[in-house]
Amino acid sequence: MPETYSPKYRDYPLSNLIDTLRMVRVTCRYCKRQHNYQPSDLIQIFGDVDVDSLAKRMTCEDGGRAHGRLDVVAFVPTGREAVGLRIRRLVAIKVNRVPVWREDPAP
Template identity: 60%
Template sequence: MSQPSRTIPFPLSKLNDARDLVEVRCSYCKRAHVYYPTDLIQLFGDVDVDSLSGRMKCESVPGGHGFLKVERVFSGSREMVGKKIRRLVAIQVKRVPVWKEE
């Protein structure tokens, strides 16, 4: 059996050190957003970059469009010129009631 091309996890914090950003794209509706690794760490923890493809969801439809394409982009690269970066403003915590009969 052949192994996946990359088996060593690559945590988000490594992108921070390299001044890389994360681009997350939905291949179905072509929507893409660029994020700072620090913002994503706040949300998901210092997880493997590739694992974001299953953790994040396309926001076009409820439930998303399945797996997203995740790529690292160097912040100083030419393709980043004039591009907007999505910043994390707040994390809303949903209050979920848990009941018990007594």
């Protein structure tokens, strides 16, 4: 059986992009919000996952899940595009501390 060619980044881990100097562009179709990320930053959050899977893992920073699935593409910043390209860098990962309670009878 011939191998079917798929233009999608099927099983294309983020680490693959680092080697080829590619970046990840994430766009919200709803509000047109767009950010460019370094794959190394995304790996710190999501692990070395498939590039395509980010569309489900990430949510719009403005509208969250309500804005639906995001557009995720890997790209190489070309000469003209690279000038003034804004890159959203990871500053820190805040860990949410959520208290968990239980009711105990009085001693």
